[in-house]
Amino acid sequence: MTHYLTVKNVSKSFGKFQALQNTSFEVQEGELVCILGPSGCGKTTLLRVIAGLEEQNSGQIIQQGREITNLPPDQRDFGIVFQSYALFPNLSVKDNITFGLKTRKQSNEIIEQRLNELLSLIGLESHKNKYPSQLSGGEQQRVALARALAPSPGLLLLDEPLSALDAKVRQFLRSEIKNLQKKLGVTTVMVTHDQEEALSMADRIILMNKGVIEQIDTPQDLYSKPHTSFAADFIGKTNLFKATKNTEHSLMMFGQNFECHQLLTQNELMVAVRPEDIKITDQITKNNTLSGVVKEIEFLGSYSIGLIEVSHNNQRKSLICHLPLDNNARNDLKKNSLVNILLSPQSLKIVNSDLQI
Numbered sequence: 607m608t609h610y611l612t613v614k615n616v617s618k619s620f621g622k623f624q625a626l627q628n629t630s631f632e633v634q635e636g637e638l639v640c641i642l643g644p645s646g647c648g649k650t651t652l653l654r655v656i657a658g659l660e661e662q663n664s665g666q667i668i669q670q671g672r673e674i675t676n677l678p679p680d681q682r683d684f685g686i687v688f689q690s691y692a693l694f695p696n697l698s699v700k701d702n703i704t705f706g707l708k709t710r711k712q713s714n715e716i717i718e719q720r721l722n723e724l725l726s727l728i729g730l731e732s733h734k735n736k737y738p739s740q741l742s743g744g745e746q747q748r749v750a751l752a753r754a755l756a757p758s759p760g761l762l763l764l765d766e767p768l769s770a771l772d773a774k775v776r777q778f779l780r781s782e783i784k785n786l787q788k789k790l791g792v793t794t795v796m797v798t799h800d801q802e803e804a805l806s807m808a809d810r811i812i813l814m815n816k817g818v819i820e821q822i823d824t825p826q827d828l829y830s831k832p833h834t835s836f837a838a839d840f841i842g843k844t845n846l847f848k849a850t851k852n853t854e855h856s857l858m859m860f861g862q863n864f865e866c867h868q869l870l871t872q873n874e875l876m877v878a879v880r881p882e883d884i885k886i887t888d889q890i891t892k893n894n895t896l897s898g899v900v901k902e903i904e905f906l907g908s909y910s911i912g913l914i915e916v917s918h919n920n921q922r923k924s925l926i927c928h929l930p931l932d933n934n935a936r937n938d939l940k941k942n943s944l945v946n947i948l949l950s951p952q953s954l955k956i957v958n959s960d961l962q963i
């Protein structure tokens with residue numbers, strides 16, 4: 607695979623506030639990459655820098671082997687859909703979609719042909735003479751997408767393209783955009799603060815926090831191998847514990863010894879455990895088990911969520927765990943009952959952390 611887009615050490619400040627700190631990543635040709643992170647972490651700023659709509663203070667941007675760092679937006683090769691999709695309200699669907707083609711002085715025949723192609727791509731052939739106010743949110747979103755795709759850009763930039771839509775339409779358009787992107791093979795950078803959206807759509811996720819990239823990984827690896835406590839906590843639910851190193855492959859938590867798969871290098875550790883990796887057990891083994899008290903059980907259909915409190919000396923912690931139905935049916939799992947839980951060596955993920963818990 608070849609790198610299509612390279613962002614190298616890009617920093618951006620607004621006055622004294624540093625919105626982006628040394629951000630670097632690469633996007634492969636045809637890839638769909640999601641920039642994911644909480645509100646205000648710098649996602650839109652990063653996208654605008656790639657488009658040339660915002661000037662970086664330092665760093666480089668290279669698209670298809672061409673340095674574009676200092677080029678104005680109209681000399682770069684991208685299509686963009688903004689956070690609020692901003693169609694021209696006084697132009698029809700047809701004129702919105704062909705806007706970019708007309709400014710590029712294409713012949714009427716070519717424009718008409720491209721328009722029909724795009725209308726059929728987004729399934730809105732019968733709406734071409736309508737105005738944006740006569741369309742639903744989802745339809746407007748598809749028109750915005752068609753407008754961005756009209757000049758066949760090499761790079762598609764999407765800033766929270768689904769955030770203004772209700773949950774059902776959003777879910778439908780998620781797979782529609784993903785299919786369209788794969789069909790066209792257009793390299794895409796999409797910004798979102800919705801982890802489900804990123805997990806379900808992205809080939810790779812760039813996870814950002816406070817202007818810094820925390821981790822770049824496939825959705826599967828980001829979930830199962832988070833590098834930092836922020837990554838573990840932001841993607842899905844997680845339990846975080848403080849622990850101390852015992853040996854290279856064992857640690858102490860709550861006065862108990864736990865074996866772990868990862869090689870331990872530091873004495874003070876932060877451990878992340880997913881709720882689905884905590885098992886209720888009848889057996890107390892020498893290692894990797896804890897006893898706790900069931901504080902809550904919430905039935906959620908196919909499984910339940912349990913809140914189990916474990917304590918040792920002054921350390922007290924409520925763990926969230928998933929209880930599959932067979933556990934849920936057990937009579938002993940009642941509020942205030944004592945249970946033993948097993949945290950297997952592979953369930954313990956050592957993460958870097960600046961969190962105080």
Ligand SMILES: Nc1ncnc2c1ncn2[C@@H]1O[C@H](COP(=O)(O)OP(=O)(O)OP(=O)(O)O)[C@@H](O)[C@H]1O
Nearest residue numbers: 620623625643644645646647648649650651652799
């Ligand atoms: N033109 C500007 N002038 C000053 N500060 C700005 C400007 N644009 C963005 N910022 C600040 O930079 C930070 C990052 O903004 P950005 O819009 O990139 O966030 P975001 O991650 O896209 O958030 P959201 O999910 O809410 O859209 C914010 O704290 C914001 O207030």
Ligand SMILES: [Mg+2]
Nearest residue numbers: 649650651689
């Ligand atoms: Mg934004």
